[in-house]
Amino acid sequence: MKKNLFQILSLILIFYFIIGFILFPIYNLSLESFINLNNIILYLSNPNIYEAVLNSLTLSILSVIISLILGVYLAYLVHFYKIKLKSLLTSFLLIPIATPPIIGTVAFLYLVSDNGLMFKFFNNYLSFIKLNPVQGWYAILLIHLYSFYPFFFLFASASLKKLDGNITDASITLGASKFRTFFKIILPFLYPAIVSSSIIVFMASMASFSAPFIFADNSRFLTTEIYNSKINGDIQLSSFLSVILTVLSLVGLYIFTKFRNLNENTNTIKGTVRVLSELSKNKLGILNKLFLSILVLFITLPLLTLLYLSFIPEGALLRNVFNESMTLQNYTKLFSEEGIYKPFLNSFYMALITVIICLFLGTISSLTISGKKSFLNKFIEVFISLPYGIPGTVIAIMLILSFNSFNIFTFSSLIGTFLILPIAYTIRNVPVFTQSVLTGIKNFDTNLNEASYSLGASKIKTFFKITFPLLLPSIINGSLLVFINSMGEFVSTILLYTYNTRTVSIEIYSQLRMYNTGIGAVYGVLLFLIVILTVYLSRKYINERISV
Template identity: 30%
Template sequence: MVSNWAKKRDVWSLITLGIIVLYTFVLVLPLFTLLKASFTGGEEGKLSIEYFLKFFGKKYYYGALFNSLKVTIAVTIAAVVIATPLAYIMTTIKIKGKVYLQILILISSMAPPFLGAYSWILLMGRNGVITNFMSNIFHINTPDIYGFTGILVVLTLQLTPLVYMFLMGAFKSIDSSLLEAAESMGYTGIKKLVKVVMPLIVPTLLAGSLLVFMRALADFGTPMLIGEGYQTLPVLIFNEFISEMGGDDGFAAAISVIVIILALSIFLLQKYVSNRKSFSMSALRPIKEKQEKGLKNVLANLYVYGFLALAFLPQLYVVYTAFLKTSGRVFVKGYSLDSFKMAFSRVGDSIYNTFLLGIIAMIFVVIIAILIGYVTVRRRNAATNGLDIISMIPYIVPGSVLGIALLLTFNSKPILLSGTATILIISFVIRRLPYTIRSSAAMVHQISPSVEEASASLGASNMKTFIKITLPMMLPGVISGAILSWVTIISELSTSIILYTARTKTMTIAIYTEVIRGNYGIAAALSTMLMIITIISLLLFFKLTGKKEVAI
């Protein structure tokens, strides 16, 4: 007779095995196919490094690598430089309306980056409102927002809140006695921040910097909209894969492999440095806010409100333009809802697709994340450790790369998924699972194993214990992670732009294509709807969790 312990082990072993098989099919196999395609060139498709030689043989190609490195490094440094004093001020100084400011800062980070690019085009493009105002009134030519400068501005404002969120948690774990000791030794102001606080938050800074680096490296929409010839790797991959002259799948795959190697190298370097610098802090006396007076208080408020204005107000201008009258592609005086009407009449299917595909993806995300979160915490072994690693691979692989990998794998029989909604749903699930997995696993860590043991001692089966006891206790973490996954799913562009068809176009694709066509009214209306959905989702997250911040 098989013991209860053996049955319990068999059930979760089968679940773990099933999820590993699923990941192998939808993630490992596509990445292997991508790798194989990158080394298949020349005559009769033999093993070759022809594509890599082609990439490093022409400045047009390898220049995109240096452009991407320049952008990502500059954005990462700028985000750290801006976010560090921002988080420090919000932690140590009483700022009026702090709760609402934190929510607005988070909202500004959750909008798609290409919306930021679009909003800056409306403000400081060649026919932008600020550009025209400065030219007509003061006869001053404003700096060019296109190219490297525009990409840097947009991505820095978009990604700074990510570092800010990490640092807020780190500052709260610093004991105030350390700062008091530093002050007694003459370390105050900037000197205290640089000499005392910064060394304490190095591991957190590295984690936040990694996330910013990965996001900036993978971003497609911003350089595509505002780059104007400043070509980065995601744009190059897209252009080579989907070319009017006939794309070269193998060459696009080779560039994708280079991107993965770059991202993996940075990831491993960050892990190595973090492990060397890591330590634990427990604040018996957490830092408390102080009410500053005079110039210091004025400067602190100016810094916080100034950043928020730069990060959020351009998006508000997009909302404003959504209600302007349009004549063809031009905004005219007066207000109307014509842009919203045209949005529903022309690309109404994209709104429906966004909700339909997003909801279906979320169902799979929730189910899979619950199972992975549970087995990686409660059933730790070689298989679950491997599953934990596999599930985090999408954290490293850029969206456009994953899109190409899926398309190369499922573009022919017997498994023909290209052009279907299924392949989009698969991409959404793979890319956004880590958010919900982390929050689910965090909740399992908080549940005492003795609760499950008590249930088992009363005769409940292992699965019944999980469904009746553990799962209800996990739900708050699952729901919060699912909401964040939902926000990122509806704002997804880099993968969708590779996989979509006319029947599976989503709101982000519709916004992007309308901006490219110059239909700014429709794009503004769709952007407004997407921002409203994002804000409602985040407010729901705050309501359900009781938090005013997002843990990443």
């Protein structure tokens, strides 16, 4: 088929992006990691590397297991039992998914570390209870549980909605206990959902940086080792570790995908009757209520901690804060001191630039991919989504290797410039945006285009009058997702920022290192509010669209 000018220009741009910003960096990373083979031999005899690999894998597997148990059990409770204020509870349960990892991590630190508010609270008011601070592995796992169980909860809840209530009734009337019914009928039914969420959580845990970075003490993890070796100037080691991390993630992805294919043929039946059971009748019911209440505390306490500390003068963790009165001085500083509001503006501009590039690049990519099935389009789809499987730390290392001097794609060095950050965010987010638009296109009824043609509209008119307006919700949804991800990005930022280009997430972290809690908390609160507001607006917008 002959291509028009628009299509040719799109292809040139897409290939410029794929070759220059995905393949070229990957090539440089591979090159750098094996540049000196003697070093490789040295690395392979270094027990620290094995420890990092083992720890990262163990952390990821444990994270999958604990998030699975909590998420699936919650989905079961919410689906089968009468619970007061259920829809409010459900929204609550999803809060962690919208919390940028650095904020979650810092909030937990403020709460459960040895200087944390929980510790202080018990010391002050309930001193007869001896509390241990949560540190190291426990803290990291706690944060991972907090961040990752919503994936299992979401996927399992969506699946349960498709479960025919008569099937569980059939099991019960055939004599099976609720316990047996759960393990023999419900769990197998959830298998595909569990595998899908396991993939996401495994990849995210392997790539997790914030929690290990702040809480790891002496334990080594791949992401933190990549960062440390880069800071120590051993760029080959950090490249080598990056390759290991990426390969392990992809192997994990491959294994989980195999699991998913094993059980592809379980068909789903449309759901019918569902009678909600009472929760309160027996001991188990009371335990479950207690469990849900503790969970709500678990979700809200870190955020409440941030909110509280944002009203307390700096250095709260070093003092006994509960006697202090609250003040707005941290907030007024934010608006009056340039050094303090600048990171916010930086983050905002960078997120905005990222959204604009993604909007452009992602839209032409998804339109190209969803066009004719061809080798070229398949190639674009695979390579544009590739960065989704690459941890942020690794992407930063790749960019450092590729754009630290003259090169044929950007001509001058970008490292240390403002632009390198939105570029990193773009590489990480184009897959997200493209996926969102592709889903919109997949659900698009092509009969509508044909109807429009048959009524006499031209192709261009049809695109602007029919196709584009109907794809708009997924385009907007994708853009907001990209915006949220970029506003709070920490993982690649910490390897790429300079003092002038520091972002909110960096500032939250440096305030923490200075034992400053006030401004850090204000940043956290505002960032969280922006994220929640964005999610809320997109939901509202999309719901209104759907209800039309």
